[in-house]
Amino acid sequence: MPDSGVSRVLRKEDQRFLTGRGHYTDDLNRPGQLHAVFVRSEMAHATVKSVSTDAAKQAPGVVAVFTGQDMADDGVGSLPCGWVVTDKHGEAHKAPPHFPLVRDKVRYVGDHVAVVIAETRAQAADAAELVEVDYEGLDANADPAKALEGAPQIHDEAPGNLCFDWELGDKAAVDEAFSKAHHVSRLELRNNRLIPNALEPRAAIGEYDPGTDEYTLYSTSQNPHLLRLILCAFVLNLPEHKVRIVAPDVGGGFGSKIYCYAEETVCTWASKKLNGKPVKWTAERSESFSSDAHGRDHVTHAELALDENGKFLALKVDTIANLGAYLSSFATAVPTYLYGTLLAGQYKTPAVHCNVRAVFTNTAPVDAYRGAGRPEATYVVERMVERAARDMNMDPAEIRRRNFVQPDEFPYQTPVALTYDSGQYEKALDEALAMIDYKNFGQRRQESERNGKLRGIGLSAYIEACGIAPSQVVGALGAGVGLWESAQVRFNATGSISVFTGSHSHGQGHETTFAQLVADRFGVPVENVDVVHGDTGRIPMGMGTYGSRSLAVGGSAIVRACDKVIEKGKKIAAHLLEASVDDIEFDSGNFRVAGTDKQKSIGEIAFTAYVPHNYPEGVEPGLDETAFYDPANFTYPAGVHIAEVEIDPETGTTRIADWVAVDDFGKVINPMIVEGQVHGGIAQGIGQALLEEGVYDEAGQLVTGSYQDYCMPRADDLPSYRVGMIETPCPHNPVGAKGCGEAGAIAAPPALMNAITDALGTEEISMPATREKVWRIARGRLAQAAE
Amino acid sequence: MPTVTMTVNGQQVSRDVEPRTLLVQFLREELGLTGTHVGCDTSQCGACVVHVDGTSVKACTALAMQADGSEVTTIEGLANNGELHPMQAAFKEHHGLQCGFCTPGMVMSAVDLLKRNPDPDEDTIRHWLEGNICRCTGYHNIVKAIQHAAKEMRG
Ligand code: FES
Ligand code: FES
Numbered sequence: 001m002p003d004s005g006v007s008r009v010l011r012k013e014d015q016r017f018l019t020g021r022g023h024y025t026d027d028l029n030r031p032g033q034l035h036a037v038f039v040r041s042e043m044a045h046a047t048v049k050s051v052s053t054d055a056a057k058q059a060p061g062v063v064a065v066f067t068g069q070d071m072a073d074d075g076v077g078s079l080p081c082g083w084v085v086t087d088k089h090g091e092a093h094k095a096p097p098h099f100p101l102v103r104d105k106v107r108y109v110g111d112h113v114a115v116v117i118a119e120t121r122a123q124a125a126d127a128a129e130l131v132e133v134d135y136e137g138l139d140a141n142a143d144p145a146k147a148l149e150g151a152p153q154i155h156d157e158a159p160g161n162l163c164f165d166w167e168l169g170d171k172a173a174v175d176e177a178f179s180k181a182h183h184v185s186r187l188e189l190r191n192n193r194l195i196p197n198a199l200e201p202r203a204a205i206g207e208y209d210p211g212t213d214e215y216t217l218y219s220t221s222q223n224p225h226l227l228r229l230i231l232c233a234f235v236l237n238l239p240e241h242k243v244r245i246v247a248p249d250v251g252g253g254f255g256s257k258i259y260c261y262a263e264e265t266v267c268t269w270a271s272k273k274l275n276g277k278p279v280k281w282t283a284e285r286s287e288s289f290s291s292d293a294h295g296r297d298h299v300t301h302a303e304l305a306l307d308e309n310g311k312f313l314a315l316k317v318d319t320i321a322n323l324g325a326y327l328s329s330f331a332t333a334v335p336t337y338l339y340g341t342l343l344a345g346q347y348k349t350p351a352v353h354c355n356v357r358a359v360f361t362n363t364a365p366v367d368a369y370r371g372a373g374r375p376e377a378t379y380v381v382e383r384m385v386e387r388a389a390r391d392m393n394m395d396p397a398e399i400r401r402r403n404f405v406q407p408d409e410f411p412y413q414t415p416v417a418l419t420y421d422s423g424q425y426e427k428a429l430d431e432a433l434a435m436i437d438y439k440n441f442g443q444r445r446q447e448s449e450r451n452g453k454l455r456g457i458g459l460s461a462y463i464e465a466c467g468i469a470p471s472q473v474v475g476a477l478g479a480g481v482g483l484w485e486s487a488q489v490r491f492n493a494t495g496s497i498s499v500f501t502g503s504h505s506h507g508q509g510h511e512t513t514f515a516q517l518v519a520d521r522f523g524v525p526v527e528n529v530d531v532v533h534g535d536t537g538r539i540p541m542g543m544g545t546y547g548s549r550s551l552a553v554g555g556s557a558i559v560r561a562c563d564k565v566i567e568k569g570k571k572i573a574a575h576l577l578e579a580s581v582d583d584i585e586f587d588s589g590n591f592r593v594a595g596t597d598k599q600k601s602i603g604e605i606a607f608t609a610y611v612p613h614n615y616p617e618g619v620e621p622g623l624d625e626t627a628f629y630d631p632a633n634f635t636y637p638a639g640v641h642i643a644e645v646e647i648d649p650e651t652g653t654t655r656i657a658d659w660v661a662v663d664d665f666g667k668v669i670n671p672m673i674v675e676g677q678v679h680g681g682i683a684q685g686i687g688q689a690l691l692e693e694g695v696y697d698e699a700g701q702l703v704t705g706s707y708q709d710y711c712m713p714r715a716d717d718l719p720s721y722r723v724g725m726i727e728t729p730c731p732h733n734p735v736g737a738k739g740c741g742e743a744g745a746i747a748a749p750p751a752l753m754n755a756i757t758d759a760l761g762t763e764e765i766s767m768p769a770t771r772e773k774v775w776r777i778a779r780g781r782l783a784q785a786a787e
Numbered sequence: 788m789p790t791v792t793m794t795v796n797g798q799q800v801s802r803d804v805e806p807r808t809l810l811v812q813f814l815r816e817e818l819g820l821t822g823t824h825v826g827c828d829t830s831q832c833g834a835c836v837v838h839v840d841g842t843s844v845k846a847c848t849a850l851a852m853q854a855d856g857s858e859v860t861t862i863e864g865l866a867n868n869g870e871l872h873p874m875q876a877a878f879k880e881h882h883g884l885q886c887g888f889c890t891p892g893m894v895m896s897a898v899d900l901l902k903r904n905p906d907p908d909e910d911t912i913r914h915w916l917e918g919n920i921c922r923c924t925g926y927h928n929i930v931k932a933i934q935h936a937a938k939e940m941r942g
Binding site for chain 2: 010011016017019020026027198250507508509672673675676679682684712715716720
């Protein structure tokens with residue numbers, strides 16, 4: 001396990017970003033490029049009777065206008081959902097077609113009706129106004145809770161708007177436990193719809209080369225190979241070796257840039273139609289709001305059964321999950337295998353049952369957003385646990401302590417399919433309690449009360465399943481792909497190292513962390529290592545970055561490739577040192593004959609590998625190894641976050657007085673980067689709990705379609721965070737890492753809502769706990785107190 | 788088409804532009820200075836902040852013609868002969884950036900803050916950054932970086 005590599009190395013990528021020399025997709029311009037602007041539906045639900053493009057085609061600078069019919073005529077397929085969920089009756093989920101440009105109906109505001117391609121973006125935008133669409137309006141529904149109750153039928157293929165009705169866990173055991181329970185706590189929860197808002201809007205340039213019949217797509221993707229696979233195999237029917245996808249610098253993803261979207265599909269296809277003219281599209285922010293895949297949007301009823309000592313006996317969860325108008329690439333996995341499987345939390349609840357009905361509505365498609373299913377699960381479990389503690393008059397820390405899986409109980413088989421590998425849940429709790437001075441909270445509360453303020457404290461002990469994922473396991477559960485990762489580690493002849501990874505960095509700092517990993521393995525300076533990612537023309541096929549998988553899976557592939565390099569190096573060294581391979585040891589950059597001072601540096605070995613004048617027989621020249629790593633299990637990052645808030649009942653303002661986090665990510669390579677990931681995750685979690693909500697009105701219009709209406713967390717909305725860490729290495733991957741990217745977004749919402757409900761003395765407040773909602777309740781409480 | 792002339796990062800430039808050309812389009816598309824980013828269409832994210840005559844301006848809200856005759860500094864012009872400006876250096880040192888998309892605007896905005904107030908406290912910094920959205924960092928390290936840059940620059 002690399003130990004010496006752990007350090008706060010400053011990021012290699014920062015130089016270009018700080019000096020304005022990054023290359024994001026919209027910064028790229030191809031010779032002769034044209035610009036695409038999409039004609040989007042302004043109706044939430046309507047039959048498209050006709051699309052008239054004549055006037056637009058005549059407009060200045062316009063080169064082409066395409067509709068769904070043009071794509072249909074060309075045999076373009078539907079954007080697929082890559083995970084088939086089998087429902088509780090053994091039936092596959094309903095997968096209605098999702099064409100890049102609509103063919104019969106529009107189903108949400110922002111749906112793609114036509115594309116106008118012109119010499120300039122302004123010309124394309126002007127001409128898009130001239131496309132006339134004749135709609136026959138239909139009733140719309142945006143509310144998941146109403147989708148199953150006689151709401152308008154959105155797809156013929158999905159009667160009653162039901163995509164699937166799925167369950168997990170032993171219902172009979174749960175019912176039995178409930179019948180014997182000393183106490184049952186109940187909660188109705190709404191997990192609010194979020195709009196991801198990576199700061200870089202999505203963008204694409206499609207470019208076809210008629211000379212070679214090759215396509216290049218520059219795209220804001222978190223996973224260029226996965227995108228290529230979907231585009232080639234399902235949508236455009238192209239041979240993969242003729243398609244190169246470049247995802248250059250990408251300005252944040254948070255899940256929203258995993259998917260195969262209509263826009264990049266259209267740009268790629270249209271470039272061929274236009275004889276190789278590159279076609280560029282960059283989203284306006286309003287398009288990001290209406291057509292990036294959204295996150296969350298669950299309605300849940302949960303019940304927890306307890307015995308008289310506060311031990312959890314069983315948990316029962318019933319959820320309606322909104323999938324939006326169409327299935328996005330991995331939409332179905334999120335409210336099922338990334339959600340129901342996490343409902344045991346950090347606890348030994350012996351029986352858990354979860355039922356999920358996933359529904360179609362007239363809203364933007366919903367898919368993975370930072371955490372993806374796990375924040376929804378953690379929100380249910382941690383709100384429920386806090387509620388139970390309150391119901392039973394127990395200390396919320398104590399009730400958790402009584403139910404934690406203990407360090408000597410791993411591997412721990414949960415009742416919802418997962419096998420937890422390692423953890424120290426109580427240790428994280430104790431450290432977090434100490435950091436926030438939990439035992440003196442009462443004094444602080446009194447102090448606040450003296451100042452006319454309401455103070456509350458809230459805990460969240462989260463767990464997530466990361467390191468996605470063992471291919472056989474996910475295959476058995478319906479995934480259409482394997483979820484391994486690849487790496488190629490190439491020594492250059494003069495000793496520098498190029499690392500090619502299938503992981504993709506869009507803010508995570510892989511160019512630094514992965515370089516540290518390799519530098520440490522080889523005992524060379526980190527400056528000698530460069531990391532290449534994001535270009536299918538340069539890297540081995542890889543599965544990309546999401547689900548906090550990059551270090552645990554991608555890093556493991558890198559370590560495996562390094563080990564192959566060392567194995568080969570030993571053969572070369574043995575030859576040069578006239579020793580047996582078995583006697584060669586590698587340490588701190590040198591191959592040494594065990595027990596002697598005879599040695600060769602890895603640089604000398606690399607040079608010899610490329611200039612093999614004196615070389616072992618039967619060994620190939622070169623020092624360049626590739627490894628594919630398929631994880632043995634998920635990884636299980638876990639930890640405790642505690643929020644302390646002070647509410648001003650006069651204004652409804654929730655001030656976050658303190659925030660502590662103690663996370664266990666297993667092995668950490670660069671603590672500075674990991675802390676940054678935690679900060680960012682917490683900020684998004686606080687955003688969900690306090691500020692953010694994607695709102696559609698009754699007619700299916702997106703009410704929060706800009707930064708004026710969708711409340712993004714700003715610097716003055718947020719506190720500083722105090723981040724601590726404990727380390728229980730992952731026992732089954734060679735890095736020992738568990739993953740850190742999503743933790744904050746998973747842990748934060750229940751911590752904050754537990755604190756707010758503690759301060760307000762009621763559970764009856766939903767996310768986001770806006771100033772107005774808080775003010776109404778706090779005012780009521782003051783009035784009560786005055787009586 | 789009218790001609791605009793301005794000094795950008797110390798160099799005089801003149802171009803004929805359509806009157807509706809925004810300053811940010813002028814910088815990105817005419818001059819190829821793509822360090823200035825566009826993150827929104829409602830003047831709220833701050834990814835596009837540059838300095839016009841020494842003051843931070845959202846380049847998506849100004850027309851190129853409004854900057855006629857001005858001195859414009861973009862993120863590309865902030866470092867001095869390859870040496871990072873103390874604000875850039877502090878962002879690096881304190882991990883004030885992740886994906887880097889908000890970073891040029893953040894840095895330009897923060898430089899202007901310190902011009903006005905060389906010793907801002909945390910609240911002042913957070914308040915000043917109200918017009919700059921970062922989705923990645925949670926602002927914690929950005930605030931820290933600005934505090935350190937302020938200290939550094941006060942000497
Ligand atoms: S681009 Fe968002 S404020 Fe200028
Ligand atoms: S670093 Fe990504 S938006 Fe700020």
